[in-house]
Amino acid sequence: MADLILDQLGVTLQGRALLHPTSIRISPGRFVAVVGANGAGKSTLLRAIAGLTPICGAAQYAGRTIGSLRPIERAQLLGYLPQAHDFAWAMPVRDKVALGLYAFGDRGTEGGVGAQVDMILSACGIADLADRPVDRLSGGERAVVALARVLIAQTPLLLLDEPVAALDIGRQYQLLEQLSGYCANGRTIITILHDLALVSQFADRILWVDSGKLVADTENSPDAINTHAPRLLGRAPQWAKPAGNGPATLFFKREETE
Amino acid sequence: MTSTAPVNIALTALILLLAIISVMTGTGGFDPATVHGALTGSDPAARIIVGELRLPRTLAALVVGFALGLSGAALQGLTRNPLAEPGVLGVSACATLGATLMLYFGIAAATPLGVAGGAIVGALLATALLAAFAHRLAGVATLILVGVGLSSFAGALMALLLNFAPNPFSLSDLINWTLGSVANRSLADLAIAVPPILAGTVLILIARRPLTLLAIGDLAAAAHGLDYRRTRLLVIGGTGLAIGASVALAGAVGFVGIVAPHLVRPWVRHDAGRTLLPAGLAGAAMLMLADLLIRLLPTATELRLGVVAALAGAPLFMLIAWRRGNSTHG
Numbered sequence: 001m002a003d004l005i006l007d008q009l010g011v012t013l014q015g016r017a018l019l020h021p022t023s024i025r026i027s028p029g030r031f032v033a034v035v036g037a038n039g040a041g042k043s044t045l046l047r048a049i050a051g052l053t054p055i056c057g058a059a060q061y062a063g064r065t066i067g068s069l070r071p072i073e074r075a076q077l078l079g080y081l082p083q084a085h086d087f088a089w090a091m092p093v094r095d096k097v098a099l100g101l102y103a104f105g106d107r108g109t110e111g112g113v114g115a116q117v118d119m120i121l122s123a124c125g126i127a128d129l130a131d132r133p134v135d136r137l138s139g140g141e142r143a144v145v146a147l148a149r150v151l152i153a154q155t156p157l158l159l160l161d162e163p164v165a166a167l168d169i170g171r172q173y174q175l176l177e178q179l180s181g182y183c184a185n186g187r188t189i190i191t192i193l194h195d196l197a198l199v200s201q202f203a204d205r206i207l208w209v210d211s212g213k214l215v216a217d218t219e220n221s222p223d224a225i226n227t228h229a230p231r232l233l234g235r236a237p238q239w240a241k242p243a244g245n246g247p248a249t250l251f252f253k254r255e256e257t258e
Numbered sequence: 259m260t261s262t263a264p265v266n267i268a269l270t271a272l273i274l275l276l277a278i279i280s281v282m283t284g285t286g287g288f289d290p291a292t293v294h295g296a297l298t299g300s301d302p303a304a305r306i307i308v309g310e311l312r313l314p315r316t317l318a319a320l321v322v323g324f325a326l327g328l329s330g331a332a333l334q335g336l337t338r339n340p341l342a343e344p345g346v347l348g349v350s351a352c353a354t355l356g357a358t359l360m361l362y363f364g365i366a367a368a369t370p371l372g373v374a375g376g377a378i379v380g381a382l383l384a385t386a387l388l389a390a391f392a393h394r395l396a397g398v399a400t401l402i403l404v405g406v407g408l409s410s411f412a413g414a415l416m417a418l419l420l421n422f423a424p425n426p427f428s429l430s431d432l433i434n435w436t437l438g439s440v441a442n443r444s445l446a447d448l449a450i451a452v453p454p455i456l457a458g459t460v461l462i463l464i465a466r467r468p469l470t471l472l473a474i475g476d477l478a479a480a481a482h483g484l485d486y487r488r489t490r491l492l493v494i495g496g497t498g499l500a501i502g503a504s505v506a507l508a509g510a511v512g513f514v515g516i517v518a519p520h521l522v523r524p525w526v527r528h529d530a531g532r533t534l535l536p537a538g539l540a541g542a543a544m545l546m547l548a549d550l551l552i553r554l555l556p557t558a559t560e561l562r563l564g565v566v567a568a569l570a571g572a573p574l575f576m577l578i579a580w581r582r583g584n585s586t587h588g
Contacts, residue, residue, distance in 0.1 A: 052480055075483030086475025088338035089528040102471050103483035133528070149474065153482075 002028045002156055004049070004188055008057035011048050018044045021057055022214045026205070028156070031183045032190045033199040033220070036209035036232055042192045043083055045209060046159045049190065050080040061157055075103035078157040079150040083192075085142050090133035093145050097121060100149035120152040125174060140166045147175065158182070160191040164198070176202045196237060200225060200250045208232055222248065262532045265525045269539035273320065276546040280316040281308060283553050285441075285560065310444065317448055318440040319549040319563070320542045322508040323518075325455045325500035327541020328534055330515025332462045335469035335530035336389065336493045339401050340520065340578055344501045345512030347401070348408025349384040353505035354435045355412040356380025362419050374450050378502025384408055385494045385501075402579075438511035438564025440549055451507035458500030462534060465492040470531030511564045513571020514541045520578060 003025055010021040019041050026032055034042045047053040051066040051074055059066045066074060079100075087096075097120060098113050121127045126144050129137065134145060143166040150158065158179070164172040172195075179189055180202055190207075193199050199206060200220060208216040208228045215232070218224035222239060230236040239248040282290040284307065295301030296308040326344065333342040333349075344350045360366040360376035369375075391404065468489040471479045476486050504511075518541035519533050526532035548566045555561065 047477075050481060052477060071480060071485050072483040075481065080478075080481035082475070082477045082481070084475070086338070086473075086478065088475075089473045089523075089530060091473060091528045095527055095529060096474070099471050099474060100482060102467070102479075146474075146478070149478075149482075 002062040002186075002188070003060075004157060004190075005060045006049065006057070007060065009048050009059050010056045011044050011053055012056065018212050019048055020213045023057075024207070024214070024217055026188060026190070028188050029183050029186045030188055030204045031180060031202055032188070032205045032207060033203035034190060034192045034207045034209060035194075035196070035199060035228075037234075040209045040232070041212040042209050043161050044212070045207070045214070046080070046161050046190065046192065050074075050078060050159050052080065072103045075153070075155075077155060078159060079153055079155040081147055081150045081158075081160045081163055083161040085146040087134045087137075087142060090135045092131050093126065093134055093137070094121070094130045096134050096145055097148045097152055100152040103153065116152055120148050123178060124148040124151070125171065140168065140171065143167060144171065144175070156187050158187065158189045158191070160189065162192050162194065165194060172198065196225060196229060196233075196252075197250045222250075225250065262526050262536060265522060265536045266539060269522075269536060269543060272543050273539060273546065276543060276550065277316050277320065280319070280546055280550050281312050283550060284312065285553050287554060311442075314443045314445050314448055315440050315549065316546065318443045318451075318507055319545045321448070321452055321455050322440060322504040322511060323514055323542035323545025324538040325458065325504040325541075326511060326514040326545070327518030328459060328462055328538030329497040329500050330541070331519040331530070331533045331537035332465065332469065332493045332497055333385075333388075333515070334519055335465075335472060335533070336490065337401060338472060338475070338530075340582065341402060341516060341575065342405075343513065343515035344381070344497065345510060345515060346575070347384070347388055347405035348412060349381050349388070349497065349501050350505055350510035350512065351409040351412035352384035353377040353381035353502045354510050355416050356383075356502070357435060357506055358416050358419055370446070371450060374454065374503055374506035377506040378454060378499055380412075381502035381505065382494065382498030384412075385498045389490045389494050435505065435509035436564075437562035438509035438567065439562050440508045440545075441560065441563075443507060447507055451503040454499040454503035458496040458498070458503070459538070461492045461496030461499070465489050465496070466531040466534055468531070469493070469534070470529050473530055509564060511545065511567050513567050513575055514544055516578065517571045517574050518544055520574065 006022050006024050008021040008023055010017065011019040022045070034045060036042050044053065048055045049059045049066065051059065051069065055067060061077060064077070066078070069077065094117050098117050101113055101116065118127070121130055124144050124147065126141065126148065129141060134142065137145065147163050164175055167175070176198060183189055203220040206218050206220055206224060207214055208218070210232050216228050218228070225237055235252055237250050238253050239250055241248050282288060282293050284292065292304045292307055295304035299305070330343045333344065333347065334340055354377070356376035356379050357373045360372040365376070366372035387408070388404065468484050471482060471484050472489070480486055519537040522536035522540050523533055526536060545563065545567065548570070549563055552561045552563060552566055
């Protein structure tokens with residue numbers, strides 16, 4: 001019964017509501033995409049759930065109120081990937097990823113830190129970067145290292161702020177496929193995604209956010225995307241049927257200029 | 259995950275070696291005969307020279323260098339900035355101001371703990387002020403500018419005190435603090451400075467793992483279980499105690515806090531937490547070496563320790579700043 005329940009969860013900064021009180025329930029094993037325009041409040045929603053910003057209302061996970069947990073307990077329960085990645089010091093990738101096990105002590109969760117690091121590095125396709133200092137990585141590589149650091153803790157709940165935005169297409173699909181596998185094993189993922197083609201292929205459920213409000217909470221379907229995307233993102237999606245069988249894929253069309 | 263033990267052992271051995279040479283070196287140069295005389299008891303004067311001049315001086319360089327190296331590493335870990343250091347950030351200047359205030363109001367004359375107390379309070383206030391803005395000071399320029407501002411402000415207040423002093427205290431005292439020196443310290447001076455430095459060391463070392471985690475930024479670190487407020491308190495309290503006490507003992511010695519962590523970082527895989535202890539030891543070795551050079555160099559009047567440290571440290575500071583500036587553009 002590891003449901004995630006938001007009970008009137010809201011964020012107010014200096015009298016301005018960054019996130020209006022929101023109440024939803026998300027059952028385990030769901031891949032939830034958060035979609036909205038820039039500045040709509042998606043990151044605020046994620047930080048509020050993660051207990052990393054002052055909130056009103058509450059977020060509960062597995063029967064525990066996240067906001068009242070000690071930082072260590074919270075980190076054992078949920079993983080949070082911020083949008084910006086800070087890479088102070090020239091630590092090797094291996095050491096940086098191992099920091100994800102901080103809340104589990106020096107020994108990690110199982111089988112020793114070294115083995116866990118090796119496992120997650122190859123799962124994320126960056127085993128070859130293990131000993132590279134992080135200050136010599138490209139932007140995309142840093143994003144994967146940051147994601148690996150969050151994934152290594154194997155928390156049942158993952159809150160990811162644009163995990164694949166900086167990555168090449170191959171990596172985007174590889175990592176989202178991996179995350180889908182996690183959901184199949186009962187873990188819950190809430191992730192901000194801008195690419196609706198990816199959302200349409202990977203999400204189970206979509207939270208549509210606009211001006212600090214959760215304006216719609218839908219299952220992932222072409223109808224839902226057709227309804228909300230034009231209103232929130234200002235552009236209507238197109239759908240292309242593949243040659244053989246299979247679901248239609250989403251794309252956006254460039255407007256003709258005269 | 260490599261152990262830092264070999265680095266710590268090597269640095270400790272170096273410190274012991276330097277301590278032995280330092281005790282054997284007088285203000286006139288290398289002179290092991292006096293130590294021999296003191297140990298065999300054949301020469302009472304030698305006993306006084308070694309026990310009350312050379313030994314306290316050696317120990318003072320050791321503990322002050324340790325406090326500077328350790329505090330530099332801790333402040334760098336907290337601010338995630340390799341240029342953070344008690345001198346550059348104005349912590350030492352504020353400690354000096356605190357000590358001067360104690361002299362001005364005559365509290366230093368009333369109790370031997372006055373100067374150390376004032377210096378510690380000054381250092382704590384400066385560190386707390388910096389830490390309060392730490393999240394806004396991640397950029398090199400901002401952090402250094404705030405430090406420069408803090409230093410200048412403390413310096414101006416000190417000049418003001420000197421101007422208005424009804425009973426002008428010795429100007430040389432002030433110069434001692436602003437330039438830094440470990441000459442003519444007594445074991446009693448050490449007895450006042452060492453406990454706060456030890457307490458500060460303990461506080462800072464408690465923050466070892468959190469400082470390592472902070473490398474990923476405070477938001478990400480908080481998500482991974484870091485108690486940022488507690489870490490900040492430990493580093494503020496620790497550096498405030500250690501720097502306050504070391505300024506009271508030896509004055510404001512600059513740049514050791516930048517150079518020492520920079521030297522040991524490659525040996526500890528650039529891990530901010532693992533940098534702490536080796537940086538302290540490297541700082542101790544550096545200051546002992548500098549103090550040794552001062553005594554061995556044939557200068558007419560003895561050079562100030564802080565001057566030597568700055569002559570060696572400032573160019574390296576600029577080199578790190580230049581390199582960092584280049585890498586952030588890449």
